[in-house]
Amino acid sequence: MEKKNYRILGEFIKDISAETKDIESYIYTKENISKYKLFIDINTKPLKNKMAEVSISTKFKENDSSNNHGYFEMVYAVVVKIDEDVNTKEILEPIFLKDVPTEVYPKIEKIFLKKNRSKIVSLTAYSKSIAKILDKHIDIVLVGDSMANVLYGHKNTHSMKLDNIIQHTLSVKLGIKNSLLVVDMPKGSYNNHKAAEKNVKLVINKTGCDAVKLESNKKNYKIIEKLVKKKIPVMGHIGYTPQFKKKFRVEGQTKKEAVKLLKEAKLIEKAGAFSIVLECLSADAAKLISRKLDIPTIGIGSSSHCDGQILVTDDMLGISGFYPKFVKKYANLNRIIEKAVKKYAREVKQKKFPAIYNFLNGSKSRKKTRIKK
DSSP, X not given: OOOOSEEEEXXXXXXXXXXXXXXXXXXXXXXXXXXXXXEEEEEEEEOSTTEEEEEEEEEEEESOTTOOSOEEEEEEEXXXXXXXXXXXXXXXXXXXIIIHHHHHXXXXXXXXXXXXXXXXXXXXXXXXXXXXXXXXXXXXXXXXXXXXXXXXXXXXXXTOOHHHHHHHXXXXXXXXXSSEEEEEOOTTSOSSHHHHHHHHXXXXXXXXXXXXXXXXXXXXXXXXXXXXXXXXXXXXXXXXXXXXXXXXXXXXXXXXXXXXXXXXXXXXXXXXXXXXXXXXXXXXXXXXXXXXXXXXXXXXXXXTTSSEEEEOHHHHTTOSSOOOTTOOOSOXXXXXXXXXXXXXXXXXXXXXXXXXXXXXXXXXXOOOOOOOO
């Protein structure tokens, strides 16, 4: 593989805008979405110390420029550090116009361009082995603080420490090539904007993750705003937020509650979050919020009205022992693992394992292997 002569230092959403002039335009757009096309524009802005900002503008609009019923546009910026020995136009142009956009564009497409078009698929991972499997099939891998319950057997997520999150993210990162890697910031790590900035930068710098997720306590949208201004991508989280709420219940069951949640979601969107998790919301509330927001919503126990879904992988594989109503078990690995362990135990006791071909110096044949002196 050819060695890269640049490094990507950071990625962030620079601008999001959308326009639908009136209800007629909305109906037209909905009925003629197949006539819309994606337009891409790339611009480069030089910075100090051999750095540059590469802005990739993606605009989704009608192919016929004479019509203007509405559009959706996003500008995604990448800060690039160029190697010291790179100084000619012939080398720089391919970096800015081909290499960098090619490297980052799949992540943009997976998140923003799926809004109202195709569903975003997300799951949790805490290790390289699981992450490697997930990466082939899903859009977002979340290193969730749910590991406190799933891996460590704690009653809640409150005891999860930053060091735990970092160590598991380092493992997960080794298995990720295509998916967007998002990390849960643990309880207590973002109590104020100074602590949030310090701890988030620590996580990103040590792990190389793509974004972080912050649970909402109805006030910390200002912290999200400050992080985004520092060019840190943030995913929001409303509804049932385990770090702040003790009682597990479906939220947004009344119109008043749903409107309240929408206001909270709007504040998070305005703060600059690139997406938002809706946990345990009523179907009506999830539908309302998903329709009113420009950023994608990712549901867990919040109906199919969301732009995407996320589950705890151990729950959907049937190995966690925690199966609330909103979880569908796609496998029963508990049973499969138990069967394998029982067979292993039986063969060890019966001296069937290890067989001669399992020896490090053995072969599939039953011939004795001489050990050289």
